[in-house]
Amino acid sequence: MNLADWRKRDSFYEASARRRILGLLDQNSFQELLGPAERITSPHLEQLGFPVSFDDGVVIGSGLLNGKKVLIAAQESGFMGGAVGEVHGAKITGLLQLALISHVTAVLLVLDTGGVRLHEANAGLVAISEILHAAFRAREAGIPILVLIGGNNGCYGGMGIFARCCDYIIMSEEGRLSVAGPEVIETAGGVEEFDSRDRALVWRTMGGKHRYLLGEADRLVVDDIKAFREVAIELIQKPKPLTLESILQEHQRLGERLVAYGECKDALDIWKKIGIPEFDAIPLMDNDAFHSIVKPYLPREGTEEET
């Protein structure tokens, strides 16, 4: 990719929550709910003497995506590591509950978070669980929930589990998705278990490319808000309700993964086992090269059919 192409990119990674929303939705269609002027701040942070944010670090509202009515939430990467506290979580939960009563086509969740906001501990944990329950209600009603991951904090902790309970996950290579973070693993098991400062290791284990190859991310896009938008436009038309059949298929896949890759010591071993040529060059490949090389090795059901 040349310099001119790079300059044209509207980086998802660099963008603020509001910028991401404005770039994803149709122009002039976004209407924020409980915006900064409402001053819905965190009473717990206030009490602890920490700085608060007028939107408690998450922007929510409604708008149009290619003419279709959607609800959207985007976590602000820079505030408290995007972590979920009582008020922050309730904004997302309320949004999902709103989806049920306002007949929207889909809900888009731009997640950029370390998980539970530890400053709010127990309240943060239940906040994420309430988000999950509300999401299941929306899914049951046929409203697809799309998760978009491509920011600085990745999507970790309870929110990592939550993301995987939604209809689709769209990631960029820059994104990371997991439950336990590198530092937590290193603290528990030592640097031999996980060297949290080895960035290449972090991305091989939890990053967009690996998650995509494993079947954990539905789509892998370039770091460009427009690229996320295009995929979202396609996927909001295709809800994936939870049925016994779909869950049994997933169970089968997850069981096969344990057998196929259970002995693998590193992502490189997995990629090699999948059969991808030049597997050790995967981290260096640009998006186009990556997709053209891996496509024959990744049969995918549903949205991406093999040609």
Next chain:
Amino acid sequence: MMELLKFEFPGHRAPLRPMRGSAFAGVVNSGSLEVLIESVDLGGRCQVEVKTSANGFRSTWDAVLEDFFARNRFADIKVSINDFGATPAVVSLRLDQAAAEIMEMGAK
């Protein structure tokens, strides 16, 4: 601990009318701040409320805000700030961004 600072400034004698009810700029991460500007009937004056993690800098804030209101023709404006240790330069930047937004001027 957070320090709460309040300021009041006389409004401009010939103010420009804001195009929007409120505007917002910035993110509260370390070394930064968020600024909320609202159009409020204050009898022609301007008010500022700052919650800051960096204590003891009242006079610095005074100077930055004085400069801000000297450069902008505002009256009946309330400015609310959550600050996490931003430098005066960053404060001015965010104030200007929010000001431009409430007047709907300037580049995105």
Next chain:
Amino acid sequence: MNVEYALDKICPGGYQIKKDNLVISGHGVCKGQTFAIIGTIDHAAIGIEVAFDLAAAVLEVIQRFPQRPILLMVDTQGQRLTHRDELLANHAYLAHLAKCLELARCRGHRVVSLVYGEAVSGGFFATGMMAERAYALPNAQIRVMALQAMTRVTKISLEQLDELCKTSAIFGPGITNFVRLGIIEDIWQGDLENCLDRALRLPADYDNRAELGCERGGREWAAKVAFRIRMSAEKV
């Protein structure tokens, strides 16, 4: 507290469980009604295999025993913390378990959980917190993270965290905190068979934890904020 001790009290009429490593599954009888027992023992660290086996147990109940209530017995130290678990996507296995429990509820299984030992973050999130209602024994402990780890991440001193544990329901692993926050519906003591029977007689409801937390004074804003957003329906 070992699981047999708790189960002896919950189903004096008898129960049968098999143990497979850290996972138990089986059934018991409560006032004449058969219910499924699924859970973990020995403060299980929930990694990919344990999560998968728990999911398999839930799926077996769904397929073989329609409408049978499920009691989740929770004793976990949280998600297993290894490179391998993350490599193979533990978050997906935990999510799969959560989805299986959700499917069970959608298909008419009552799902109730009991924290009889400890319950920690992701491990609790994907098990006990997926129930319609979560209960706990009086000595149970629930936590998000150990204080030493929390102090590093939050930059709040250990002394201040210790103090907060005593004064704020938001911190601190004691069960009464979790009741106050609406996360735990009630504490089971005395006649545990009665407790389960009562739990199964409550109407199967939507998630009312935020309202509970508000009523009990532990968590006032979650319910209010969500309510305000729901009231914006005409703006959408």
